[in-house]
Amino acid sequence: MGKSVNIAVVGSGYVGLVAAVCFAEMGHQVTCVDNDPRKVAALQGGDTLIHEEHLPELLNRYRNTKVTFTTDLGSAAENAAAIFIAVGTPQSETGDADLSYVEAVACEIARHLTSYKVIVEKSTVPVYTNEWIRRSIERNGIDRKMFDVVSNPEFLREGSAVGDFLHPDRIVVGADSERAAQVLQDIYAPLTDGSYYKQANIIPGPFSADAPPPLLLTSTKSAEIIKHASNAFLALKISFINAVSNLCEATDANVQQVAQGMGLDSRIGPRFLRPGIGYGGSCFPKDVAAFRSVADQMGVDFSLLTEVERINATQKKRFLAKVRAALWTLRGKKLGVLGLAFKGDTDDIRDSPAIEMVQMLLAEGCSVCAFDPAAVERTKAVLPESDKVSYSTDAYAAAEDADALLILTDWAEFGKLDMKKLRTALRYPIMIDGRNMFEPATVAAAGLTYYSVGRPAAH
Numbered sequence: 066m067g068k069s070v071n072i073a074v075v076g077s078g079y080v081g082l083v084a085a086v087c088f089a090e091m092g093h094q095v096t097c098v099d100n101d102p103r104k105v106a107a108l109q110g111g112d113t114l115i116h117e118e119h120l121p122e123l124l125n126r127y128r129n130t131k132v133t134f135t136t137d138l139g140s141a142a143e144n145a146a147a148i149f150i151a152v153g154t155p156q157s158e159t160g161d162a163d164l165s166y167v168e169a170v171a172c173e174i175a176r177h178l179t180s181y182k183v184i185v186e187k188s189t190v191p192v193y194t195n196e197w198i199r200r201s202i203e204r205n206g207i208d209r210k211m212f213d214v215v216s217n218p219e220f221l222r223e224g225s226a227v228g229d230f231l232h233p234d235r236i237v238v239g240a241d242s243e244r245a246a247q248v249l250q251d252i253y254a255p256l257t258d259g260s261y262y263k264q265a266n267i268i269p270g271p272f273s274a275d276a277p278p279p280l281l282l283t284s285t286k287s288a289e290i291i292k293h294a295s296n297a298f299l300a301l302k303i304s305f306i307n308a309v310s311n312l313c314e315a316t317d318a319n320v321q322q323v324a325q326g327m328g329l330d331s332r333i334g335p336r337f338l339r340p341g342i343g344y345g346g347s348c349f350p351k352d353v354a355a356f357r358s359v360a361d362q363m364g365v366d367f368s369l370l371t372e373v374e375r376i377n378a379t380q381k382k383r384f385l386a387k388v389r390a391a392l393w394t395l396r397g398k399k400l401g402v403l404g405l406a407f408k409g410d411t412d413d414i415r416d417s418p419a420i421e422m423v424q425m426l427l428a429e430g431c432s433v434c435a436f437d438p439a440a441v442e443r444t445k446a447v448l449p450e451s452d453k454v455s456y457s458t459d460a461y462a463a464a465e466d467a468d469a470l471l472i473l474t475d476w477a478e479f480g481k482l483d484m485k486k487l488r489t490a491l492r493y494p495i496m497i498d499g500r501n502m503f504e505p506a507t508v509a510a511a512g513l514t515y516y517s518v519g520r521p522a523a524h
Protein backbone atom coordinates (compact mmCIF):
# COMPACT_ATOMS: atom_id res chain seq x y z
CA MET A 66 0.00 0.00 0.00
CA GLY A 67 2.79 2.48 -0.66
CA LYS A 68 5.31 3.74 1.81
CA SER A 69 4.73 3.75 5.54
CA VAL A 70 5.09 7.18 7.17
CA ASN A 71 5.89 7.79 10.84
CA ILE A 72 3.08 9.95 12.17
CA ALA A 73 2.41 11.61 15.53
CA VAL A 74 -1.17 12.60 16.33
CA VAL A 75 -1.52 15.04 19.22
CA GLY A 76 -4.93 14.83 20.91
CA SER A 77 -6.64 11.44 21.23
CA GLY A 78 -10.28 12.55 21.15
CA TYR A 79 -12.90 11.82 18.49
CA VAL A 80 -10.73 13.14 15.67
CA GLY A 81 -7.24 12.25 16.89
CA LEU A 82 -8.05 8.67 17.90
CA VAL A 83 -10.02 7.95 14.73
CA ALA A 84 -7.27 9.49 12.57
CA ALA A 85 -4.61 7.46 14.41
CA VAL A 86 -6.23 4.04 13.93
CA CYS A 87 -7.22 4.87 10.35
CA PHE A 88 -3.66 5.94 9.48
CA ALA A 89 -2.54 2.57 10.89
CA GLU A 90 -5.20 0.86 8.76
CA MET A 91 -3.63 2.69 5.78
CA GLY A 92 -0.24 1.17 6.64
CA HIS A 93 1.41 3.93 8.67
CA GLN A 94 3.16 3.84 12.03
CA VAL A 95 1.41 6.11 14.51
CA THR A 96 2.11 7.51 17.96
CA CYS A 97 -0.97 9.01 19.52
CA VAL A 98 -0.38 11.62 22.22
CA ASP A 99 -2.69 13.01 24.87
CA ASN A 100 -1.93 15.08 27.94
CA ASP A 101 -4.68 13.29 29.89
CA PRO A 102 -2.88 10.32 31.51
CA ARG A 103 -6.18 8.54 32.32
CA LYS A 104 -7.19 8.66 28.67
CA VAL A 105 -3.81 7.33 27.57
CA ALA A 106 -3.99 4.48 30.12
CA ALA A 107 -7.51 3.54 28.97
CA LEU A 108 -6.49 3.56 25.30
CA GLN A 109 -3.39 1.49 26.06
CA GLY A 110 -5.73 -1.01 27.70
CA GLY A 111 -7.96 -1.15 24.61
CA ASP A 112 -10.86 0.97 25.89
CA THR A 113 -11.92 3.41 23.12
CA LEU A 114 -13.81 5.63 25.62
CA ILE A 115 -16.15 6.78 22.85
CA HIS A 116 -18.97 5.08 21.00
CA GLU A 117 -17.95 4.75 17.32
CA GLU A 118 -18.61 1.94 14.88
CA HIS A 119 -15.41 0.02 13.86
CA LEU A 120 -13.28 1.87 16.41
CA PRO A 121 -12.93 -1.01 18.92
CA GLU A 122 -11.90 -3.49 16.20
CA LEU A 123 -9.29 -1.14 14.67
CA LEU A 124 -7.95 -0.18 18.09
CA ASN A 125 -7.53 -3.81 19.04
CA ARG A 126 -5.97 -4.69 15.71
CA TYR A 127 -3.26 -2.01 15.88
CA ARG A 128 -2.82 -1.23 19.59
CA ASN A 129 0.81 -1.77 20.67
CA THR A 130 1.85 -2.58 17.09
CA LYS A 131 1.09 0.16 14.59
CA VAL A 132 -0.49 2.54 17.13
CA THR A 133 1.02 3.37 20.48
CA PHE A 134 -0.25 5.83 23.08
CA THR A 135 1.79 8.19 25.21
CA THR A 136 1.68 11.45 27.16
CA ASP A 137 5.17 12.28 25.92
CA LEU A 138 4.74 14.62 22.97
CA GLY A 139 8.49 15.19 22.75
CA SER A 140 9.56 11.67 21.84
CA ALA A 141 6.52 11.19 19.57
CA ALA A 142 7.37 14.38 17.67
CA GLU A 143 11.06 13.56 17.37
CA ASN A 144 10.34 10.26 15.63
CA ALA A 145 7.61 11.52 13.29
CA ALA A 146 7.77 12.94 9.77
CA ALA A 147 4.36 14.56 10.24
CA ILE A 148 2.76 15.79 13.45
CA PHE A 149 -1.02 16.15 13.33
CA ILE A 150 -2.53 18.58 15.84
CA ALA A 151 -6.00 17.28 16.76
CA VAL A 152 -6.65 19.01 20.08
CA GLY A 153 -9.86 20.85 20.92
CA THR A 154 -10.59 24.37 19.66
CA PRO A 155 -13.61 25.24 21.81
CA GLN A 156 -15.62 28.43 21.61
CA SER A 157 -14.33 31.24 23.80
CA GLU A 158 -16.62 33.69 25.60
CA THR A 159 -16.37 36.14 22.69
CA GLY A 160 -17.34 33.53 20.09
CA ASP A 161 -13.81 33.12 18.68
CA ALA A 162 -12.13 29.74 18.61
CA ASP A 163 -9.99 29.30 21.72
CA LEU A 164 -6.63 28.39 20.20
CA SER A 165 -4.69 28.09 23.45
CA TYR A 166 -4.48 24.27 23.19
CA VAL A 167 -3.14 24.54 19.64
CA GLU A 168 -0.60 27.15 20.75
CA ALA A 169 0.53 24.99 23.68
CA VAL A 170 1.11 22.05 21.33
CA ALA A 171 3.00 24.25 18.81
CA CYS A 172 5.35 25.49 21.56
CA GLU A 173 5.87 21.96 22.84
CA ILE A 174 6.68 20.74 19.32
CA ALA A 175 9.20 23.58 18.94
CA ARG A 176 11.06 22.34 22.03
CA HIS A 177 11.60 18.97 20.35
CA LEU A 178 12.24 19.95 16.75
CA THR A 179 15.57 18.48 15.73
CA SER A 180 14.91 17.65 12.06
CA TYR A 181 12.48 18.76 9.32
CA LYS A 182 8.82 18.12 10.24
CA VAL A 183 5.47 18.78 8.67
CA ILE A 184 3.09 20.17 11.28
CA VAL A 185 -0.50 19.53 10.29
CA GLU A 186 -3.56 21.41 11.49
CA LYS A 187 -6.21 18.71 11.83
CA SER A 188 -8.20 20.65 14.42
CA THR A 189 -10.74 23.09 13.01
CA VAL A 190 -9.05 26.47 13.15
CA PRO A 191 -9.68 29.96 11.76
CA VAL A 192 -7.83 31.32 8.77
CA TYR A 193 -4.33 32.59 9.62
CA THR A 194 -3.82 29.95 12.34
CA ASN A 195 -1.07 28.35 10.23
CA GLU A 196 0.82 31.65 10.36
CA TRP A 197 0.41 31.89 14.12
CA ILE A 198 1.70 28.34 14.55
CA ARG A 199 4.70 29.17 12.35
CA ARG A 200 5.38 32.35 14.33
CA SER A 201 5.19 30.59 17.71
CA ILE A 202 7.61 27.93 16.56
CA GLU A 203 10.01 30.51 15.17
CA ARG A 204 9.74 32.51 18.41
CA ASN A 205 10.98 29.40 20.16
CA GLY A 206 14.20 29.65 18.20
CA ILE A 207 13.46 27.22 15.36
CA ASP A 208 14.64 28.03 11.85
CA ARG A 209 11.89 28.45 9.23
CA LYS A 210 13.49 25.77 7.02
CA MET A 211 13.10 23.14 9.74
CA PHE A 212 9.34 22.80 9.36
CA ASP A 213 6.23 23.56 7.35
CA VAL A 214 2.70 24.07 8.60
CA VAL A 215 -0.10 22.64 6.49
CA SER A 216 -3.87 22.53 6.89
CA ASN A 217 -5.65 19.22 6.52
CA PRO A 218 -9.14 19.81 7.89
CA GLU A 219 -11.21 16.86 9.03
CA PHE A 220 -14.76 16.31 7.78
CA LEU A 221 -15.66 13.08 9.60
CA ARG A 222 -19.07 12.85 11.25
CA GLU A 223 -19.41 11.40 14.72
CA GLY A 224 -21.36 8.15 14.51
CA SER A 225 -19.70 7.16 11.23
CA ALA A 226 -16.24 8.59 11.91
CA VAL A 227 -14.10 5.60 10.88
CA GLY A 228 -16.03 4.99 7.66
CA ASP A 229 -15.91 8.70 6.83
CA PHE A 230 -12.16 8.89 7.44
CA LEU A 231 -11.40 5.95 5.15
CA HIS A 232 -14.02 6.95 2.55
CA PRO A 233 -13.81 10.75 2.55
CA ASP A 234 -15.86 12.78 0.05
CA ARG A 235 -12.65 14.74 -0.36
CA ILE A 236 -9.26 15.13 1.28
CA VAL A 237 -8.24 18.77 1.52
CA VAL A 238 -4.55 19.61 1.84
CA GLY A 239 -3.66 23.27 2.19
CA ALA A 240 0.08 23.64 1.78
CA ASP A 241 2.30 26.49 0.72
CA SER A 242 5.36 24.25 0.20
CA GLU A 243 5.74 21.39 -2.28
CA ARG A 244 7.83 19.37 0.14
CA ALA A 245 5.09 19.43 2.78
CA ALA A 246 2.34 18.78 0.23
CA GLN A 247 4.24 15.67 -0.89
CA VAL A 248 4.38 14.26 2.66
CA LEU A 249 0.60 14.63 2.97
CA GLN A 250 0.07 13.12 -0.47
CA ASP A 251 2.21 10.13 0.60
CA ILE A 252 0.18 9.72 3.77
CA TYR A 253 -3.14 9.69 1.90
CA ALA A 254 -1.82 7.74 -1.13
CA PRO A 255 -3.39 4.42 -0.03
CA LEU A 256 -6.80 6.11 -0.34
CA THR A 257 -6.17 8.35 -3.36
CA ASP A 258 -4.39 5.68 -5.45
CA GLY A 259 -7.06 3.15 -4.50
CA SER A 260 -4.63 0.57 -3.06
CA TYR A 261 -6.40 0.50 0.32
CA TYR A 262 -9.67 -0.54 -1.33
CA LYS A 263 -8.01 -3.52 -3.06
CA GLN A 264 -7.33 -5.25 0.24
CA ALA A 265 -9.48 -7.86 1.94
CA ASN A 266 -11.51 -6.99 5.06
CA ILE A 267 -11.46 -3.24 4.60
CA ILE A 268 -13.87 -0.90 6.34
CA PRO A 269 -16.74 -0.68 3.84
CA GLY A 270 -17.83 2.56 2.21
CA PRO A 271 -18.61 4.21 -1.10
CA PHE A 272 -15.08 4.38 -2.57
CA SER A 273 -13.23 1.63 -4.45
CA ALA A 274 -9.90 1.02 -6.17
CA ASP A 275 -11.48 2.08 -9.48
CA ALA A 276 -13.11 5.18 -8.03
CA PRO A 277 -10.93 6.50 -5.18
CA PRO A 278 -11.61 9.74 -3.30
CA PRO A 279 -10.17 13.01 -4.61
CA LEU A 280 -7.42 15.01 -2.90
CA LEU A 281 -7.72 18.76 -3.35
CA LEU A 282 -4.51 20.77 -3.02
CA THR A 283 -5.05 24.38 -1.99
CA SER A 284 -3.26 27.20 -0.25
CA THR A 285 -3.13 26.87 3.53
CA LYS A 286 -5.54 29.75 4.07
CA SER A 287 -8.06 28.36 1.57
CA ALA A 288 -8.03 25.00 3.36
CA GLU A 289 -8.67 26.69 6.70
CA ILE A 290 -11.61 28.59 5.19
CA ILE A 291 -12.96 25.45 3.43
CA LYS A 292 -13.57 23.77 6.79
CA HIS A 293 -15.34 26.72 8.41
CA ALA A 294 -17.30 27.53 5.25
CA SER A 295 -18.44 23.89 4.91
CA ASN A 296 -19.72 23.63 8.47
CA ALA A 297 -21.34 27.07 8.30
CA PHE A 298 -23.06 26.10 5.05
CA LEU A 299 -24.43 22.87 6.55
CA ALA A 300 -25.71 24.83 9.56
CA LEU A 301 -27.28 27.32 7.14
CA LYS A 302 -29.07 24.48 5.33
CA ILE A 303 -30.50 23.24 8.64
CA SER A 304 -31.62 26.71 9.72
CA PHE A 305 -33.12 27.28 6.28
CA ILE A 306 -35.30 24.17 6.40
CA ASN A 307 -36.22 24.96 10.01
CA ALA A 308 -37.45 28.40 8.91
CA VAL A 309 -39.36 26.73 6.05
CA SER A 310 -40.87 24.26 8.55
CA ASN A 311 -42.15 27.18 10.61
CA LEU A 312 -43.84 28.58 7.53
CA CYS A 313 -45.33 25.14 6.85
CA GLU A 314 -46.73 25.05 10.38
CA ALA A 315 -48.27 28.49 9.89
CA THR A 316 -49.93 27.41 6.63
CA ASP A 317 -50.79 23.75 7.34
CA ALA A 318 -48.38 22.63 4.62
CA ASN A 319 -46.07 19.63 5.10
CA VAL A 320 -42.32 20.33 5.31
CA GLN A 321 -41.50 16.73 4.42
CA GLN A 322 -43.17 17.18 1.05
CA VAL A 323 -41.56 20.59 0.62
CA ALA A 324 -38.08 19.23 1.45
CA GLN A 325 -38.57 16.33 -0.93
CA GLY A 326 -39.60 18.69 -3.70
CA MET A 327 -36.60 20.92 -3.04
CA GLY A 328 -34.12 18.07 -2.59
CA LEU A 329 -34.92 16.46 -5.92
CA ASP A 330 -33.32 19.52 -7.54
CA SER A 331 -29.75 18.32 -8.07
CA ARG A 332 -28.48 21.83 -7.36
CA ILE A 333 -29.96 21.61 -3.84
CA GLY A 334 -29.75 17.89 -2.96
CA PRO A 335 -31.84 16.07 -0.34
CA ARG A 336 -29.40 15.98 2.59
CA PHE A 337 -29.51 18.32 5.58
CA LEU A 338 -33.08 19.28 4.72
CA ARG A 339 -34.60 17.69 7.82
CA PRO A 340 -36.17 20.11 10.26
CA GLY A 341 -35.98 19.55 14.00
CA ILE A 342 -35.05 21.16 17.29
CA GLY A 343 -31.92 22.78 15.82
CA TYR A 344 -28.34 21.77 15.22
CA GLY A 345 -25.90 21.20 18.08
CA GLY A 346 -22.84 19.15 18.90
CA SER A 347 -19.24 20.07 19.42
CA CYS A 348 -18.74 21.51 15.92
CA PHE A 349 -21.56 23.44 14.22
CA PRO A 350 -22.36 25.96 16.99
CA LYS A 351 -18.72 26.80 17.69
CA ASP A 352 -17.65 26.77 14.05
CA VAL A 353 -20.46 29.08 12.92
CA ALA A 354 -19.58 31.46 15.77
CA ALA A 355 -15.86 31.30 14.96
CA PHE A 356 -16.46 31.89 11.24
CA ARG A 357 -18.69 34.88 12.02
CA SER A 358 -16.01 36.20 14.33
CA VAL A 359 -13.30 35.81 11.64
CA ALA A 360 -15.50 37.77 9.20
CA ASP A 361 -16.03 40.51 11.84
CA GLN A 362 -12.31 40.79 12.48
CA MET A 363 -11.63 41.08 8.74
CA GLY A 364 -14.29 43.80 8.39
CA VAL A 365 -16.52 41.55 6.25
CA ASP A 366 -20.29 41.68 6.77
CA PHE A 367 -21.46 38.08 7.17
CA SER A 368 -24.60 38.77 9.21
CA LEU A 369 -26.25 35.86 7.40
CA LEU A 370 -24.47 33.69 9.98
CA THR A 371 -26.03 35.63 12.86
CA GLU A 372 -29.42 34.83 11.35
CA VAL A 373 -28.48 31.13 11.09
CA GLU A 374 -27.71 31.16 14.83
CA ARG A 375 -30.87 33.09 15.68
CA ILE A 376 -33.12 30.64 13.83
CA ASN A 377 -31.35 27.75 15.52
CA ALA A 378 -31.93 29.17 19.01
CA THR A 379 -35.57 29.93 18.18
CA GLN A 380 -36.18 26.35 17.12
CA LYS A 381 -35.80 25.05 20.67
CA LYS A 382 -38.18 27.69 22.02
CA ARG A 383 -40.71 26.72 19.35
CA PHE A 384 -40.46 23.09 20.41
CA LEU A 385 -41.09 24.05 24.02
CA ALA A 386 -44.16 25.99 22.88
CA LYS A 387 -45.28 22.88 20.99
CA VAL A 388 -45.03 20.78 24.17
CA ARG A 389 -47.00 23.43 26.03
CA ALA A 390 -49.65 23.57 23.31
CA ALA A 391 -50.05 19.78 23.52
CA LEU A 392 -50.11 19.50 27.32
CA TRP A 393 -51.53 22.89 28.39
CA THR A 394 -49.63 23.49 31.67
CA LEU A 395 -46.19 22.00 32.25
CA ARG A 396 -45.64 22.17 36.02
CA GLY A 397 -45.81 18.69 37.50
CA LYS A 398 -46.04 16.93 34.11
CA LYS A 399 -44.12 13.69 33.74
CA LEU A 400 -42.39 13.35 30.39
CA GLY A 401 -40.72 10.40 28.72
CA VAL A 402 -37.72 11.51 26.69
CA LEU A 403 -36.07 9.51 23.92
CA GLY A 404 -32.62 10.75 22.99
CA LEU A 405 -29.96 12.76 24.80
CA ALA A 406 -26.98 12.68 22.39
CA PHE A 407 -26.65 15.61 20.01
CA LYS A 408 -27.50 13.23 17.17
CA GLY A 409 -28.01 9.51 16.63
CA ASP A 410 -25.23 6.88 16.67
CA THR A 411 -23.02 8.77 19.11
CA ASP A 412 -22.64 9.14 22.87
CA ASP A 413 -21.47 12.74 22.46
CA ILE A 414 -23.62 15.20 24.42
CA ARG A 415 -21.49 18.31 23.88
CA ASP A 416 -23.87 21.19 23.06
CA SER A 417 -26.68 18.66 22.61
CA PRO A 418 -30.00 20.34 21.79
CA ALA A 419 -31.71 17.35 23.45
CA ILE A 420 -30.07 18.11 26.79
CA GLU A 421 -30.88 21.80 26.41
CA MET A 422 -34.53 20.87 25.80
CA VAL A 423 -34.58 18.68 28.91
CA GLN A 424 -33.11 21.54 30.94
CA MET A 425 -35.78 23.92 29.60
CA LEU A 426 -38.52 21.41 30.49
CA LEU A 427 -37.13 20.93 34.01
CA ALA A 428 -37.08 24.71 34.44
CA GLU A 429 -40.81 24.68 33.56
CA GLY A 430 -41.44 22.25 36.43
CA CYS A 431 -41.66 18.98 34.46
CA SER A 432 -40.05 15.74 35.56
CA VAL A 433 -38.28 13.60 32.99
CA CYS A 434 -37.51 9.91 32.51
CA ALA A 435 -34.97 9.66 29.69
CA PHE A 436 -33.54 6.92 27.53
CA ASP A 437 -30.65 7.06 25.08
CA PRO A 438 -28.94 4.01 23.57
CA ALA A 439 -25.43 5.35 24.32
CA ALA A 440 -25.43 8.73 26.07
CA VAL A 441 -27.05 8.08 29.47
CA GLU A 442 -23.82 7.72 31.44
CA ARG A 443 -22.36 10.95 30.05
CA THR A 444 -25.65 12.77 30.66
CA LYS A 445 -25.72 11.72 34.32
CA ALA A 446 -22.64 13.90 34.86
CA VAL A 447 -24.61 16.95 33.63
CA LEU A 448 -28.09 15.99 34.83
CA PRO A 449 -27.70 13.77 37.92
CA GLU A 450 -30.57 11.50 38.95
CA SER A 451 -33.01 13.28 41.28
CA ASP A 452 -36.73 13.40 42.10
CA LYS A 453 -37.17 15.20 38.74
CA VAL A 454 -34.68 13.28 36.56
CA SER A 455 -34.51 9.53 36.05
CA TYR A 456 -33.09 7.28 33.35
CA SER A 457 -34.42 4.07 31.89
CA THR A 458 -32.73 1.22 30.11
CA ASP A 459 -35.20 1.09 27.22
CA ALA A 460 -37.61 3.32 25.33
CA TYR A 461 -40.79 1.64 26.63
CA ALA A 462 -39.76 2.11 30.25
CA ALA A 463 -39.14 5.83 29.56
CA ALA A 464 -42.72 6.08 28.27
CA GLU A 465 -44.18 4.26 31.30
CA ASP A 466 -46.95 6.33 32.92
CA ALA A 467 -45.76 9.53 31.19
CA ASP A 468 -48.04 12.40 30.21
CA ALA A 469 -46.32 12.46 26.82
CA LEU A 470 -43.34 10.98 25.01
CA LEU A 471 -40.80 13.37 23.45
CA ILE A 472 -38.28 12.39 20.76
CA LEU A 473 -35.21 14.59 20.86
CA THR A 474 -32.44 12.64 19.05
CA ASP A 475 -32.62 10.91 15.66
CA TRP A 476 -31.39 7.45 16.66
CA ALA A 477 -32.33 5.12 13.80
CA GLU A 478 -33.48 2.47 16.30
CA PHE A 479 -36.24 4.80 17.54
CA GLY A 480 -37.76 4.49 14.07
CA LYS A 481 -38.38 0.78 14.75
CA LEU A 482 -40.29 1.25 18.01
CA ASP A 483 -43.57 -0.60 18.47
CA MET A 484 -46.20 2.17 18.57
CA LYS A 485 -48.86 -0.01 20.18
CA LYS A 486 -46.47 -0.92 23.01
CA LEU A 487 -45.65 2.76 23.54
CA ARG A 488 -49.35 3.59 23.52
CA THR A 489 -49.94 1.01 26.27
CA ALA A 490 -47.04 2.33 28.37
CA LEU A 491 -48.04 6.00 28.23
CA ARG A 492 -50.55 7.52 30.65
CA TYR A 493 -51.81 9.80 27.86
CA PRO A 494 -51.36 8.87 24.19
CA ILE A 495 -49.29 11.85 23.14
CA MET A 496 -46.02 11.82 21.18
CA ILE A 497 -44.13 15.03 20.39
CA ASP A 498 -41.37 14.32 17.91
CA GLY A 499 -38.61 16.91 17.51
CA ARG A 500 -36.88 14.84 14.82
CA ASN A 501 -39.70 13.79 12.48
CA MET A 502 -38.87 10.11 12.93
CA PHE A 503 -42.26 8.71 11.89
CA GLU A 504 -44.98 8.89 9.29
CA PRO A 505 -47.80 10.75 11.09
CA ALA A 506 -50.46 8.30 9.84
CA THR A 507 -48.57 5.29 11.32
CA VAL A 508 -48.39 6.86 14.76
CA ALA A 509 -52.00 7.97 14.65
CA ALA A 510 -53.10 4.46 13.58
CA ALA A 511 -51.68 3.12 16.87
CA GLY A 512 -53.98 5.46 18.78
CA LEU A 513 -51.48 8.22 19.56
CA THR A 514 -51.81 11.92 18.93
CA TYR A 515 -48.65 12.85 17.07
CA TYR A 516 -47.03 16.28 16.88
CA SER A 517 -43.91 16.74 14.76
CA VAL A 518 -42.00 19.62 13.14
CA GLY A 519 -43.46 21.42 10.12
CA ARG A 520 -46.17 18.82 9.53
CA PRO A 521 -49.83 18.86 10.56
CA ALA A 522 -50.61 17.02 13.80
CA ALA A 523 -52.10 13.55 13.37
CA HIS A 524 -54.77 11.98 15.60
Ligand code: NAD
Nearest residue numbers: 076077078079080099100101151152153154188189219223
Ligand atom coordinates in the same frame (compact mmCIF):
# COMPACT_ATOMS: atom_id res chain seq x y z
P1 NAD B 1 -11.84 16.08 21.88
O1 NAD B 1 -12.11 17.01 22.99
O2 NAD B 1 -12.63 14.80 21.78
O3 NAD B 1 -10.30 15.67 21.89
C1 NAD B 1 -9.26 16.58 22.08
C2 NAD B 1 -8.14 15.85 22.85
O4 NAD B 1 -6.99 16.68 22.90
C3 NAD B 1 -8.51 15.51 24.29
O5 NAD B 1 -8.34 14.12 24.50
C4 NAD B 1 -7.52 16.33 25.13
O6 NAD B 1 -7.15 15.67 26.31
C5 NAD B 1 -6.36 16.45 24.15
N1 NAD B 1 -5.44 17.58 24.43
C6 NAD B 1 -5.73 18.85 24.74
N2 NAD B 1 -4.60 19.56 24.90
C7 NAD B 1 -3.57 18.73 24.66
C8 NAD B 1 -2.15 18.87 24.66
N3 NAD B 1 -1.57 20.05 24.95
N4 NAD B 1 -1.40 17.81 24.38
C9 NAD B 1 -1.97 16.61 24.10
N5 NAD B 1 -3.31 16.41 24.08
C10 NAD B 1 -4.10 17.45 24.35
O7 NAD B 1 -12.02 16.94 20.54
P2 NAD B 1 -12.44 16.41 19.08
O8 NAD B 1 -13.91 16.28 19.00
O9 NAD B 1 -11.57 15.28 18.71
O10 NAD B 1 -12.04 17.70 18.21
C11 NAD B 1 -10.70 18.04 17.96
C12 NAD B 1 -10.69 19.07 16.85
O11 NAD B 1 -11.21 18.51 15.64
C13 NAD B 1 -11.53 20.32 17.12
O12 NAD B 1 -10.89 21.43 16.54
C14 NAD B 1 -12.81 20.02 16.37
O13 NAD B 1 -13.48 21.20 15.99
C15 NAD B 1 -12.30 19.29 15.16
N6 NAD B 1 -13.27 18.40 14.53
C16 NAD B 1 -14.09 17.65 15.30
C17 NAD B 1 -14.99 16.78 14.69
C18 NAD B 1 -15.94 15.95 15.51
O14 NAD B 1 -16.91 15.44 14.94
N7 NAD B 1 -15.70 15.77 16.79
C19 NAD B 1 -15.05 16.68 13.29
C20 NAD B 1 -14.16 17.45 12.53
C21 NAD B 1 -13.29 18.31 13.17
